Amino acid sequence: MRLVTNQPILREELADVVRLFFGLEPVAIVSPEAPDTGEGTTALFVVERGGFWYMTASLRLPGEDETIRVLEAPAQTGGDVLRKRMMRRYAKLCLYRLLKERTGAAPPWGSLTGIRPTRLLRQLMEEGRTREQAHEYFTGTLDVSAEKAALATEILDAQQGYIRFRDDSSVDVYVGITFCRTRCLYCSFISVDLSKTNRWVDEYVEALLRELEDGAALLREMGRTVRAVYVGGGTPTAIGKQHLQAVLERIRSCWDGQYEFTVEAGRPDSLDADMLAMIAGCGVGRISINPQTMSDATLRRVGRGHTSEDVLRAMDAAAHIPFAAINMDLIMGLPGEGEEEAARTLHIVSGLPIHNLTVHTLAVKRSSALHETLSEFSLPDAATVEACIALSRRTAVSMGMIPYYLYRQKYMTGNLENVGYTLPDRQCLYNIDMMEETHSVAAFGAGGISRRMDFSRSVHERLANPKGVPHYIERIDAAIEKKRVFFINRTNRRK
Numbered sequence: 001m002r003l004v005t006n007q008p009i010l011r012e013e014l015a016d017v018v019r020l021f022f023g024l025e026p027v028a029i030v031s032p033e034a035p036d037t038g039e040g041t042t043a044l045f046v047v048e049r050g051g052f053w054y055m056t057a058s059l060r061l062p063g064e065d066e067t068i069r070v071l072e073a074p075a076q077t078g079g080d081v082l083r084k085r086m087m088r089r090y091a092k093l094c095l096y097r098l099l100k101e102r103t104g105a106a107p108p109w110g111s112l113t114g115i116r117p118t119r120l121l122r123q124l125m126e127e128g129r130t131r132e133q134a135h136e137y138f139t140g141t142l143d144v145s146a147e148k149a150a151l152a153t154e155i156l157d158a159q160q161g162y163i164r165f166r167d168d169s170s171v172d173v174y175v176g177i178t179f180c181r182t183r184c185l186y187c188s189f190i191s192v193d194l195s196k197t198n199r200w201v202d203e204y205v206e207a208l209l210r211e212l213e214d215g216a217a218l219l220r221e222m223g224r225t226v227r228a229v230y231v232g233g234g235t236p237t238a239i240g241k242q243h244l245q246a247v248l249e250r251i252r253s254c255w256d257g258q259y260e261f262t263v264e265a266g267r268p269d270s271l272d273a274d275m276l277a278m279i280a281g282c283g284v285g286r287i288s289i290n291p292q293t294m295s296d297a298t299l300r301r302v303g304r305g306h307t308s309e310d311v312l313r314a315m316d317a318a319a320h321i322p323f324a325a326i327n328m329d330l331i332m333g334l335p336g337e338g339e340e341e342a343a344r345t346l347h348i349v350s351g352l353p354i355h356n357l358t359v360h361t362l363a364v365k366r367s368s369a370l371h372e373t374l375s376e377f378s379l380p381d382a383a384t385v386e387a388c389i390a391l392s393r394r395t396a397v398s399m400g401m402i403p404y405y406l407y408r409q410k411y412m413t414g415n416l417e418n419v420g421y422t423l424p425d426r427q428c429l430y431n432i433d434m435m436e437e438t439h440s441v442a443a444f445g446a447g448g449i450s451r452r453m454d455f456s457r458s459v460h461e462r463l464a465n466p467k468g469v470p471h472y473i474e475r476i477d478a479a480i481e482k483k484r485v486f487f488i489n490r491t492n493r494r495k
């Protein structure tokens with residue numbers, strides 16, 4: 001499908017709208033001057049006249065007549081950020097309405113393509129709508145299903161008391177350990193596959209320890225405390241007990257005091273009682289053990305390199321340690337899985353002593369091996385995955401859990417969502433801060449993305465560390481310096 005627009009800033013978001021209706025079909029963004037190739041073409045043009053935006057969406061499929069729809073909206077004034085936001089919203093809506101009318105499809109999240117629906121709901125309330133009016137805007141204008149709008153509203157309620165708005169006194173800390181024992185079929189992450197090489201581990205840990213040391217000094221200079229530390233991956237435990245212990249002890253020596261401390265223990269084959277005791281001994285209160293599925297056939301199919309028995313063994317060892325919370329990650333819609341497999345996995349997981357459950361919908365990312373070899377696998381259809389997601393929600397509720405954060409990704413089956421569930425008062429603050437983008441984040445390790453909130457302008461800026469382990473090691477000095485400029489010099493410049 002070709003996509004044409006006269007608004008370069010809208011390109012990517014309009015492409016996301018096209019994908020809602022044309023799935024994994026590639027979307028080629030072409031200039032308005034590009035010659036017509038006779039393929040399917042959709043377009044969105046914006047013209048501003050007399051204080052109004054006139055949005056014109058069109059669709060022409062091969063061998064069919066062109067359909068055109070127009071949407072007229074008051075052109076937003078009062079700041080660039082707000083103006084772009086509103087133009088984006090109306091343009092997407094105009095294209096969405098046309099594509100829905102022509103294809104007859106009804107995506108569960110309507111015209112929403114962004115990662116964070118709850119953030120948009122909150123934004124609508126900040127624009128002056130009541131909670132009910134924001135809900136109504138979701139279902140009426142944005143065409144979100146009543147069920148999904150209710151889920152977003154429920155999550156907003158669950159976050160009350162856990163979100164800190166405009167808090168400039170503290171930051172969250174993310175520490176990435178980008179190694180895994182094997183590479184999962186659906187993975188799009190840049191992580192070193194230790195089954196192929198372990199040559200980078202020593203140097204990576206050394207660089208990370210240096211970066212942490214400097215980061216701690218930086219946050220002290222800025223007078224910031226730490227609200228939550230999250231050690232994620234990759235699979236942090238994949239680098240072995242000694243290396244992980246060095247990282248966790250460095251974190252503890254960098255930041256003492258009270259903060260939420262989570263380690264994404266990850267793959268159960270890299271966990272045993274010793275590893276778990278070490279993690280707890282370093283003051284970590286929360287861990288995650290991630291089976292994704294309890295079907296051994298699927299685990300083999302997606303290259304996870306562990307069995308369902310490993311999950312139960314790791315869980316049994318973890319249950320003997322008084323962690324404040326144990327999370328489990330599951331994925332619905334894995335190759336070869338349907339409702340039966342999902343029901344079996346959820347049944348087993350519901351009997352385990354966990355406090356959080358995170359249910360993902362499979363996303364077929366472009367850089368994953370799955371995307372390359374898609375024709376070799378049988379993926380469940382959107383309706384099946386939707387039924388699995390609904391079952392996961394019923395299971396979480398039967399375990400006494402409530403949904404407390406939500407995000408969406410590109411290329412998700414059925415345009416569904418990922419949801420984090422929790423028992424009362426076991427919410428992970430880091431997850432809420434990340435998804436709602438309410439807090440600054442200092443990120444360490446390869447590919448880590450730091451975020452600096454600028455509350456005076458209601459925007460945030462990002463800084464990415466070098467991607468990929470070899471680059472990170474090679475450029476660690478420059479990465480440390482850039483973080484310093486990003487956090488300190490820019491803050492001073494605005495004072």
Ligand code: SF4
Nearest residue numbers: 180183184187189234
């Ligand atoms: S465990 Fe996560 S990061 Fe590692 S290969 Fe699998 S999906 Fe990728």
